[in-house]
Amino acid sequence: MTFRTAFAALSIAALVAPANAAAQPRVLALSPHDETLYRQAFDAIDAHNWRGVAAPLSHVDDNTLAETVRGRMLASPAYHASYGALAQWLAHNGELAVAPSVYERAQAARPHRGRGRHRHAVGPEPPAPDPFERRTLPGTPPDIVGDSAAERSAISDLAERVGNGDDTGARTLGAQLLSGPRSGQAAWWLGLLAYRAHDYAEAARQFETAAQWPYFGGWASAGAHYWAARARLAAGESNGVAEHLEAAARRPWTFYGQLAEAQLGRDSALDFTPPEIDPTALRLFIDAHPEARRAALLAQLGRLSEVEGELRRLHGTLQQHDDRSFLALAIALQAPSAQLRAAEYGGPSEAAGFCPDTTFEPSSGFAL
Structure with missing residues (x-):
């Protein structure tokens, strides 16, 4: 079974399975209804059709991605957002991967006074995104003593x-x-x-x-x-x-x-064997990490840039014992940058990430 097929199966089986026998099925993959609406909202942003963004979002059943969509709209340079709207969104959504882009827009839209060299920002700073945690890359040397x-x-x-x-x-x-x-x-x-x-x-x-x-x-x-x-x-x-x-x-x-x-005539110490995708383990991993859930839903919509952003933020919060699950998720979502990150930080056992599994097929398919 290929990873693409495996993830399709996960979307139907693991991600829709109940967390326990007494619970109702917990849908982690988007329903066809919600997938259509979210695609409409993202397409409206790409087309600069700002009025076409709110209507689809108002009808989704699973609103997990609603603020991600709004954040993507606010971050667009073509969208004329007020400083108040940007600051309000940041105050409630600093954990999202799109938050740094919205923060840049807010800084640019911040009220200013004066002219030329005397021009300066006034009023409070916009709310900053949640701190972006980074793990230490294996082999990172200490700071150079006496450097300048x-x-x-x-x-x-x-x-x-x-x-x-x-x-x-x-x-x-x-x-x-x-x-x-x-x-x-x-x-x-x-x-x-x-x-x-x-x-x-x-x-x-x-x-x-x-x-x-x-x-x-x-x-x-x-x-x-x-x-x-x-x-x-x-x-x-x-x-x-x-x-x-x-x-x-x-x-x-x-x-x-x-x-x-x-x-030296020896086989590589790196293990390039991809991790097996265990549907139950992967579902539990997604349950435990909101970033992973958003990434899975965004992958269903073909939003690779947003997928990579969520996985990049997720990776900084993980411990080394999570690296195998992270790599399995990155492969399932065909997120090449996340796969490389898993290999770089995870050690020889996660070397499969050095050979990213992804697709280079254009969204509209190949044509001659």
């Missing part, structure tokens, strides 16, 4: 010099930066310069310096170790090569981690 805007600018200058072929200027600047807070990045670029000049022993030395820098994230760290191994091999030195490849392979979700695994 000048140091960041200097590293950017170094990278630009390397890219433009200014090897002499890059070496001079890189040598200066080796004693600064971004020494590891300077060593990385100096390693590339040395490798390009066929000075493989110097390249290995610089790459190994970069590999020991504690402020690289997983991707850069894997790259430094991989290139240290490659430079040692090019210099005819086999000692330490396996150790560097092993260090890169411990980050299998990265490009150089994958190359290191292949060079």
Whole structure:
């Protein structure tokens, strides 16, 4: 059974099943009646037919998406919303994924006084959307001690010099930066310069310096170790090569981690097997998370952008033990960004998200 077929079955079976034997069936998928009305409301927004939005919403049986629709209308730059209307909506709907877009409109519509440089907003700030929680990406390094805007600018200058072929200027600047807070990045670029000049022993030395820098994230760290191994091999030195490849392979979700695994002749540590969609477990997951329910209903309407927004907000509230269910939902809803997020944050067991299951068929179908 494909995931698309599975989700169709879920819409009929799991999402309509009663929570317990005594309860009435709890409809989580939209009825054909409500689906038609919500489509009419969204179509009216897309057509800038503002009067055509309210009528369908007044007749829906399940009003779960009503404020999402109104929020999408308020967020449209073509809709002339008053500051009061925007602020009132924000006061009651800050948890919705569309809220940040409405907030931007409210800030722009806020009353102002004065002219030119003296123009300033007056009155209270609009209600802010609910805080957007973010999980820490695995391999995220600590903040760089002693960092500054000048140091960041200097590293950017170094990278630009390397890219433009200014090897002499890059070496001079890189040598200066080796004693600064971004020494590891300077060593990385100096390693590339040395490798390009066929000075493989110097390249290995610089790459190994970069590999020991504690402020690289997983991707850069894997790259430094991989290139240290490659430079040692090019210099005819086999000692330490396996150790560097092993260090890169411990980050299998990265490009150089994958190359290191292949060079070591081993299968990937990533598990690309998609999670099985258990209708009961998925229904319980949707029951527990309003964002998941809204995403499921929006997916039925083909509103992928809104689906991704709700799933992005949901992901920040989850714990790692929820990642399997989140990935299963993202696959069922064919939400590629959410699938990638599940893989990036969930570890090797959720690697199926690196290969998103989605459809690229145009809404009006293919035509010749």
